Amino acid sequence: MTVKLFATAAVLAGLSAMTAQAGQIERACLSSDRPGVTRGLCGCIQHAADITLTRGDQSRAAGFFRDPHQAQVVRQSDRRRDAEFWRRYKLFGETAAAYCS
Template sequence: MRQTMRKILIAAALAAVTMPLAPATLEARAIEGACNRSDRAGASRALCACVQQVANQHLTRADQRQAARFFSDPDRAQATRVSRSDRDRAFWQRYRAFADAAEGRCR
């Protein structure tokens, strides 16, 4: 009985520690996944992985999710770029810095 309870407690503790990490791990590859799913000429697994590495350095996960949507909806990128919203302008500055860094590093 004591062994069983100990095993349950250990399993619960491990679950509590690892569960919050699982969704973050899945989200951490938003740009790479969008890049791999895109029909853009020249997109390769190596290029998409490189772009994701740069994104991890320059963008928050929320920024990455927003940027990943640009692959399937380029009009959204244009709308964000010309938006008068302070939030969109701040995002666009971060996005441009990321895009410039990715362009320089992922050739």
């Protein structure tokens, strides 16, 4: 009984810590002026980002919420690093669309 109680408390503490700290994508999503933005939707998008993007990628992608034109610049770039990022970013978008719509 004590072990179950301890395990449950540990899981709840972990969930509380996760919800208390919004990720970069979630914060950028919540601060955007797009219609239909909710905490639940932005949290779901953050989860998709956690699955598919590194922290550095998330930081870069969060900037697209502020300046969407930068996404186009990266997409059209001839740099290998940008092309690799764009492949991961597309996977993130597909994942978010599948999970969050």
